[in-house]
Amino acid sequence: MVFEKESLINICQLSKTYYSERGDVEAVKEISLTICKGEFISLVGPSGCGKSTLLLILAGLIEPTDGFITIDGNQVNRPQTNMGIVFQDPLLLDWRDVLNNVLLQIEVRKLQRLNYEKRAYDLLGRAGLKGFEKKHPYELSGGMKQRVSICRALVHDPSIILMDEPFGALDALTRDQMNIDLQYLWHGSGRTIIFVTHSISEAVFLSDRVVVMNPRPTSIEEILNIELPRPRKLEMRESTEFGKYIQRIRELFFKSGVLQNKE
Numbered sequence: 001m002v003f004e005k006e007s008l009i010n011i012c013q014l015s016k017t018y019y020s021e022r023g024d025v026e027a028v029k030e031i032s033l034t035i036c037k038g039e040f041i042s043l044v045g046p047s048g049c050g051k052s053t054l055l056l057i058l059a060g061l062i063e064p065t066d067g068f069i070t071i072d073g074n075q076v077n078r079p080q081t082n083m084g085i086v087f088q089d090p091l092l093l094d095w096r097d098v099l100n101n102v103l104l105q106i107e108v109r110k111l112q113r114l115n116y117e118k119r120a121y122d123l124l125g126r127a128g129l130k131g132f133e134k135k136h137p138y139e140l141s142g143g144m145k146q147r148v149s150i151c152r153a154l155v156h157d158p159s160i161i162l163m164d165e166p167f168g169a170l171d172a173l174t175r176d177q178m179n180i181d182l183q184y185l186w187h188g189s190g191r192t193i194i195f196v197t198h199s200i201s202e203a204v205f206l207s208d209r210v211v212v213m214n215p216r217p218t219s220i221e222e223i224l225n226i227e228l229p230r231p232r233k234l235e236m237r238e239s240t241e242f243g244k245y246i247q248r249i250r251e252l253f254f255k256s257g258v259l260q261n262k263e
Contacts, residue, residue: 008160008192009035009058014067015217016053027053029217030067035192037159042195042203044249045213046258051196054218055162058194059083071160080160081109084153088165090145092137098124099133102152109156116155123151126185143174147181154185161186163195167202176234179205187231204245205232212252221252 016028027050035041043051056062058069060079069076084105092101102120106113124133127147137145146166153161167175179202186193197203203210204226212221224245228236236242253259 005036005038007034008037008039008072009033009194010070011035011054011058012067012069014054014057014069015065016050016057016062017065026217028057028064029219031218031220032067033211033220033223035194037192038190040186040193040195040206040208042197042207042210043213044197044200044203044210045218046215046253047198049213049216050218051213052164055085055164055194055196059085059162082158083160083162084156084158086146086149086153086161086163086166088168090137090149092145092148094137097134097136098129098140098148101137101148102155105152105155111156119157120151120155123154123185124148127151127181141174142170143178146170146178150182150185154191159191161191161193163193165196165198168198175199175202180234182206183231200246200249201237204228204242204249205234205237210245210249212249214256215258221256222248224248 011031011033014028014031015026018025018027031054043054045051053062057064058076058080060076063077071080071082093104096104099120102124103113103116106116121133124130127150129144129147129151132140132144137148140148150166167178170178183206195203195206207226210224210226212224213219214221226245228241250259254261
């Protein structure tokens with residue numbers, strides 16, 4: 001779909017170079033992108049192309065070398081508090097049960113726990129974890145742990161969620177279910193999600209737009225509007241329309257040398 005909503009994030013000519021005695025590494029080069037409120041954006045590209053670096057700059061955790069980012073008109077120059085972040089590793093604390101892992105976000109932010117307990121229970125229920133609130137991480141499957149991590153990122157009700165390959169370590173069936181669950185948690189919430197993945201199919205299934213990145217130093221090769229109806233079901237991946245998006249992204253990766261046929 002083509003978004004006509006209010007812009008939320010503006011990335012303007014953003015570049016990042018890591019300097020060291022062993023040689024400089026240009027990770028991101030002159031990226032410009034506007035993201036709207038409530039939009040689901042996926043960044044897809046080869047390993048090491050700078051996708052994670054872009055997320056860290058968005059979060060205000062590292063500074064760009066050139067260019068800038070604004071969120072709601074305010075330039076990002078410090079760690080952002082209106083965001084939730086989900087990594088590939090759930091990063092749960094084994095000595096805390098599920099509920100208290102989710103509420104760790106509230107404690108760190110020094111918010112009133114009693115004001116967020118009901119929300120934590122509600123999120124866990126929506127994520128399919130009702131009845132697991134008192135279980136510990138070592139009692140959970142990989143997919144369940146990642147659901148807890150997502151609930152932790154959502155519990156303080158952030159307007160923006162950054163997700164860095166959150167399902168990359170999961171088996172194929174669990175990953176499919178997590179795609180459905182994430183769509184359910186996001187749809188209608190009004191939140192903006194920036195999602196990093198290596199999976200072309202995952203990017204197309206989840207996103208309003210897919211940003212195809214070039215090899216390092218990363219730049220934008222093409223942005224695809226995914227005009228598929230929502231809510232999306234897994235069987236949609238077998239459709240001709242879905243296949244056309246997959247084929248186009250693969251063509252772009254062949255063009256940039258990310259994919260190569262062998263003679």
